[in-house]
Amino acid sequence: MSDQYDVIVIGAGPAGYAAAIRCAQLGFATACIDKSLGKDGAPVLGGTCLNWGCIPSKALLDASHKYVEAKGHLGDIGIEVDGVSIDVPKMIARKDEVVKGLTGGITALFKGNGVTNLPGTGQLLTGLQVAYQDHQGTTSTLTAQHVILAAGSVPMAIPAAPLAEDLIVDSEGALEFQTVPQRLGVIGAGVIGLELGSVWRRLGSEVVILEALEDFLPMADRRIARDALKTLKGQGLDIRLGAMVTAAEVADGEVRVRFEDGTGEQALTFDKLIVAVGRRPCTDDLLASDSGVGVDGRGFIEVDEHCATGVPGVYAVGDCVRGPMLAHKGAEEGVMVAERLAGFKPAVNYGTVPNVIYTHPEIAWVGKTEEELADEGIAVKTGSFPFAASGRALAANDAAGLVKVVADAESDRLLGIHVLGPQASEIIAEGVIAMEFDASAEDLGLTMFAHPTLSEALHEAALGVGGRAIHMVNRKAGRS
Ligand code: FAD
Ligand code: NAD
Numbered sequence: 001m002s003d004q005y006d007v008i009v010i011g012a013g014p015a016g017y018a019a020a021i022r023c024a025q026l027g028f029a030t031a032c033i034d035k036s037l038g039k040d041g042a043p044v045l046g047g048t049c050l051n052w053g054c055i056p057s058k059a060l061l062d063a064s065h066k067y068v069e070a071k072g073h074l075g076d077i078g079i080e081v082d083g084v085s086i087d088v089p090k091m092i093a094r095k096d097e098v099v100k101g102l103t104g105g106i107t108a109l110f111k112g113n114g115v116t117n118l119p120g121t122g123q124l125l126t127g128l129q130v131a132y133q134d135h136q137g138t139t140s141t142l143t144a145q146h147v148i149l150a151a152g153s154v155p156m157a158i159p160a161a162p163l164a165e166d167l168i169v170d171s172e173g174a175l176e177f178q179t180v181p182q183r184l185g186v187i188g189a190g191v192i193g194l195e196l197g198s199v200w201r202r203l204g205s206e207v208v209i210l211e212a213l214e215d216f217l218p219m220a221d222r223r224i225a226r227d228a229l230k231t232l233k234g235q236g237l238d239i240r241l242g243a244m245v246t247a248a249e250v251a252d253g254e255v256r257v258r259f260e261d262g263t264g265e266q267a268l269t270f271d272k273l274i275v276a277v278g279r280r281p282c283t284d285d286l287l288a289s290d291s292g293v294g295v296d297g298r299g300f301i302e303v304d305e306h307c308a309t310g311v312p313g314v315y316a317v318g319d320c321v322r323g324p325m326l327a328h329k330g331a332e333e334g335v336m337v338a339e340r341l342a343g344f345k346p347a348v349n350y351g352t353v354p355n356v357i358y359t360h361p362e363i364a365w366v367g368k369t370e371e372e373l374a375d376e377g378i379a380v381k382t383g384s385f386p387f388a389a390s391g392r393a394l395a396a397n398d399a400a401g402l403v404k405v406v407a408d409a410e411s412d413r414l415l416g417i418h419v420l421g422p423q424a425s426e427i428i429a430e431g432v433i434a435m436e437f438d439a440s441a442e443d444l445g446l447t448m449f450a451h452p453t454l455s456e457a458l459h460e461a462a463l464g465v466g467g468r469a470i471h472m473v474n475r476k477a478g479r480s
Pocket of ligand 2: 158160187188189190191192193195210211212213243244245246276277278279324325326355356357358
């Protein structure tokens with residue numbers, strides 16, 4: 001093992017592995033240090049996203065959705081399926097196989113692109129040096145011209161609900177249940193609470209989600225959030241807003257939870273409880289006291305818009321820096337830093353980061369909400385289109401939700417696109433491209449969409465901004 005590199009990356013999640021691969025592709029001698037161990041105790045690449053986040057949660061969301069379809073909805077379209085049952089250990093094992101395949105893929109990409117894979121722990125010292133300790137406990141000091149910190153994030157803990165065996169768990173534990181809990185509590189109606197709550201609800205749990213805030217999904221468009229809440233409640237998710245959990249403890253093999261809502265102190269008992277109250281940057285032991293890198297009060301590494309820290313040659317990307325904690329945002333930052341090291345000048349457009357919540361229907365958006373823009377004093381015009389009027393959505397028996405397009409009242413420039421509906425995660429990509437190219441609502445309206453597709457709802461919503469939607473009654477639209 002060499003002790004000198006052009007670039008050392010600490011962390012091999014989507015931000016770190018993307019940075020390392022791109023650096024190696026650009027000709028830098030690159031090493032990537034990651035401390036994660038998989039279920040079998042062997043080192044794994046891919047970070048939270050591949051091992052305990054995006055991928056395993058989507059494997060369970062997709063599997064549980066298919067189960068609900070087979071059990072509840074295929075009959076609606078004339079397909080009779082008898083004796084549908086669920087094999088939870090098999091579902092979990094298959095999820096593990098998907099994870100294994102993908103993490104192994106990163107190992108292969110490192111090898112193929114010439115990234116030196118260093119399993120173990122890294123700590124940034126002063127003077128572009130990194131203390132490296134492998135899993136056998138051997139330590140060494142490595143040096144580099146550039147260091148990229150990509151240490152990611154970990155679940156936040158709250159004193160009110162300390163984790164306990166496999167009864168009070170975080171998001172990682174909630175991906176491992178071997179049986180369907182009859183009564184499942186979830187603290188937090190954020191992204192994780194809704195996604196993992198949906199998985200276990202679909203498989204048969206009675207799910208109560210306790211959310212401290214009065215507003216549901218405050219970062220989303222109000223109409224979309226309202227419709228989503230109604231739809232998710234209709235699926236049996238018992239979402240209680242304004243419910244602040246104050247205590248949770250295990251007694252007699254059950255979890256007893258106390259919370260306060262508008263009517264006073266309440267108590268509920270569950271078989272399992274998932275704590276999903278946010279994530280915090282994983283920077284506790286990442287920086288030596290004299291590393292010189294600044295960290296804010298919440299543990300995020302301080303960086304500029306190009307992810308440079310205050311120490312020349314040291315960068316930080318992904319969940320351990322400001323901005324949304326999303327895999328694609330971190331990966332874009334990692335690639336940006338790599339390319340800037342090579343002399344190119346890319347920048348991340350933080351105004352077009354797509355957000356997706358993988359419930360069914362999915363919730364997705366890019367840009368700003370009508371409410372945010374009103375607060376900023378920006379006049380807007382909007383268009384929306386319901387999937388109930390989409391031929392493709394109706395044909396697929398999947399027509400809940402709508403698309404809403406928000407544009408500047410004067411310039412017609414797209415400022416936000418909001419989707420609740422089937423495949424919102426795919427539809428939003430079209431909105432991202434349009435916004436990335438600074439398109440107007442009219443540009444989207446003048447673009448031809450294949451028929452019959454779910455994306456046509458985006459087309460119609462964009463046409464609706466100018467009063468030109470075809471599949472809506474609109475007698476007042478003038479000629480212009
Ligand atoms: P991470 O993926 O957290 O990787 C950081 C890596 O660095 C880890 O392997 C860690 O062990 C390692 N590390 C930390 N410190 C050190 C050190 N000192 N030395 C060596 N190694 C170190 N995002 C989405 O965009 N879409 C989704 O659908 C989605 N679903 C999610 C579902 C769940 C249940 C969870 C928990 C998260 C989900 N996320 C999703 C968020 C996503 O996983 C993160 O935003 C993403 O993984 C962040 O990437 P990262 O590279 O910054 O950090
Ligand atoms: P979150 O911030 O989305 O939601 C946490 C919720 O818990 C908040 O609404 C908060 O008000 C509530 N809460 C906190 N303390 C509480 C208490 N004592 N009682 C009741 N409610 C309480 O966090 P998360 O769901 O844990 O997700 C963490 C991050 O992971 C997210 O920021 C997201 O970026 C990322 N993630 C993304 C995806 C995706 O892109 N689909 C999926 C999962 C996770």
